[in-house]
Amino acid sequence: MKETKIFLILLAVFLTAYFVPFSQPAVQSAIVEAFLMLQEYARLHVLSCLVPAFFIAGAISVFIRKESVIRYLGPRAPRLLSYGVASVSGAILAVCSCTVLPLFAGIYARGAGIGPATVFLYSGPAINVLAIIMTAKVLGAKIGLARVIGAVGFSVAIGLLMQIIFREHDDKVRNGAEFAGEGAADRPLWKTALPIGAMVGILVFMNWAKSDPSVKAWYAVYRAKWILTAAFGAALVWMIAGWFTKDELKEWTSSTWAFAKQILPLLLGGVMLAGFLLGRPGHEGIFPSSVVAGLVGGNGLLANLFASVSGALMYFATLTEVPILQGLLGSGMGQGPALALLLAGPALSLPSMIVIGRIMGTKKTLVYIALVVVTATLAGLLFGAWTH
Amino acid sequence: MEIKVLGMGCPKCKEVGKRVDAALAELNVSADVEKVTDIKKIMAYGILATPGLVINGEVKCSGKIPKLEDIKAWIHEAAAS
Numbered sequence: 001m002k003e004t005k006i007f008l009i010l011l012a013v014f015l016t017a018y019f020v021p022f023s024q025p026a027v028q029s030a031i032v033e034a035f036l037m038l039q040e041y042a043r044l045h046v047l048s049c050l051v052p053a054f055f056i057a058g059a060i061s062v063f064i065r066k067e068s069v070i071r072y073l074g075p076r077a078p079r080l081l082s083y084g085v086a087s088v089s090g091a092i093l094a095v096c097s098c099t100v101l102p103l104f105a106g107i108y109a110r111g112a113g114i115g116p117a118t119v120f121l122y123s124g125p126a127i128n129v130l131a132i133i134m135t136a137k138v139l140g141a142k143i144g145l146a147r148v149i150g151a152v153g154f155s156v157a158i159g160l161l162m163q164i165i166f167r168e169h170d171d172k173v174r175n176g177a178e179f180a181g182e183g184a185a186d187r188p189l190w191k192t193a194l195p196i197g198a199m200v201g202i203l204v205f206m207n208w209a210k211s212d213p214s215v216k217a218w219y220a221v222y223r224a225k226w227i228l229t230a231a232f233g234a235a236l237v238w239m240i241a242g243w244f245t246k247d248e249l250k251e252w253t254s255s256t257w258a259f260a261k262q263i264l265p266l267l268l269g270g271v272m273l274a275g276f277l278l279g280r281p282g283h284e285g286i287f288p289s290s291v292v293a294g295l296v297g298g299n300g301l302l303a304n305l306f307a308s309v310s311g312a313l314m315y316f317a318t319l320t321e322v323p324i325l326q327g328l329l330g331s332g333m334g335q336g337p338a339l340a341l342l343l344a345g346p347a348l349s350l351p352s353m354i355v356i357g358r359i360m361g362t363k364k365t366l367v368y369i370a371l372v373v374v375t376a377t378l379a380g381l382l383f384g385a386w387t388h
Numbered sequence: 389m390e391i392k393v394l395g396m397g398c399p400k401c402k403e404v405g406k407r408v409d410a411a412l413a414e415l416n417v418s419a420d421v422e423k424v425t426d427i428k429k430i431m432a433y434g435i436l437a438t439p440g441l442v443i444n445g446e447v448k449c450s451g452k453i454p455k456l457e458d459i460k461a462w463i464h465e466a467a468a469s
Binding site: 105261 | 395396397428430431434435451452
């Protein structure tokens with residue numbers, strides 16, 4: 001397998017080098033756009049946003065006991081609770097995107113059932129801490145919030161519908177043992193929550209945007225942003241010094257580093273790809289903006305549907321939906337279709353559809369895909385109308 | 389001794405594989421180590437989340453990366469029985 005991979009890479013590089021018309025000005029400027037977009041990310045988002053976000057994700061994945069949350073996704077959990085927990089637990093459980101599918105399989109086969117399982121499947125990738133932070137920072141708070149609300153809200157709707165349509169599944173399966181927890185937490189919850197809160201505080205205030213001075217409260221905070229950031233920073237240092245052992249800090253940094261290693265290469269690759277294909281907002285990439293605006297501009301049903309279906313099929317490595325959407329929005333994509341893509345994109349991809357199919361069977365998977373596309377389109381239409 | 393590492397190929401699962409190899413080397417025990425990446429087979433073990441570690445058919449750990457000490461203890465236990 002490895003040798004085949006090497007061969008394919010060499011072949012791809014050769015074909016690209018042979019056929020791409022590098023002498024054309026359009027191609028040349030697209031290549032420059034790729035680097036300019038990369039530079040923009042490096043200067044604007046990596047230090048102020050990604051690095052703190054990796055630390056937060058690292059802290060969540062190391063210090064928050066998953067067992068305390070997973071209990072509510074087990075076979076004997078009260079129904080109402082498991083739906084609610086499933087819709088937001090992705091923030092804690094799906095910090096590593098690779099856990100979504102196996103966890104979905106577990107909840108589906110041995111846990112709370114098809115309803116909560118599909119709720120988790122849909123909202124997990126969207127409510128991932130890193131995804132929320134990056135979406136809000138790069139694409140704006142409005143669409144960031146819409147993404148979270150849409151993911152949580154529609155995930156529950158999809159879960160309930162799946163449960164209703166496939167009622168017989170649960171009657172057959174829910175005999176599993178309780179999802180066991182292992183050992184009590186050796187740290188009170190607030191000692192974990194406060195440092196994470198401090199990091200979020202640093203992240204938020206560090207990135208507090210300048211606004212119109214007429215918006216009093218916002219502008220006042222902006223004037224004080226570095227003082228506030230420093231205050232949270234000092235609090236964080238004090239908490240780290242006092243509440244964490246050396247081993248814990250080692251685990252935390254190594255988890256943070258693992259996230260960085262896993263996510264940065266693909267993200268920066270995605271940034272360059274988005275820059276090359278679509279160009280930075282206000283600039284052209286290989287794809288002329290007119291094509292983008294024609295396909296997914298405005299807020300029509302077709303635009304939203306197209307965005308939704310493309311999102312469902314396309315594979316997005318963790319966080320790469322952000323620069324791609326940034327490029328699309330800059331090239332004329334409407335806000336509605338953008339949200340549709342944000343909801344359907346990370347939730348599904350051609351490869352993941354195959355895996356889900358092996359877990360749930362073809363029929364249920366097709367229904368799930370249809371529900372995702374429909375709700376994403378609907379969310380896009382609503383959001384597009386609202387932002388007008 | 390049969391050891392199976394359950395996981396779909398993410399960094400955590402690879403780390404478990406590495407630790408198993410390290411534990412076997414340190415204890416100087418030999419075992420059949422298999423990486424199970426097929427989701428249906430993983431589901432058959434009834435674990436909630438990957439990575440999973442199965443020794444001689446018994447699920448020893450799931451959902452997190454076990455400590456090297458724990459892995460050694462389980463291998464030792466299995467070798468003794």
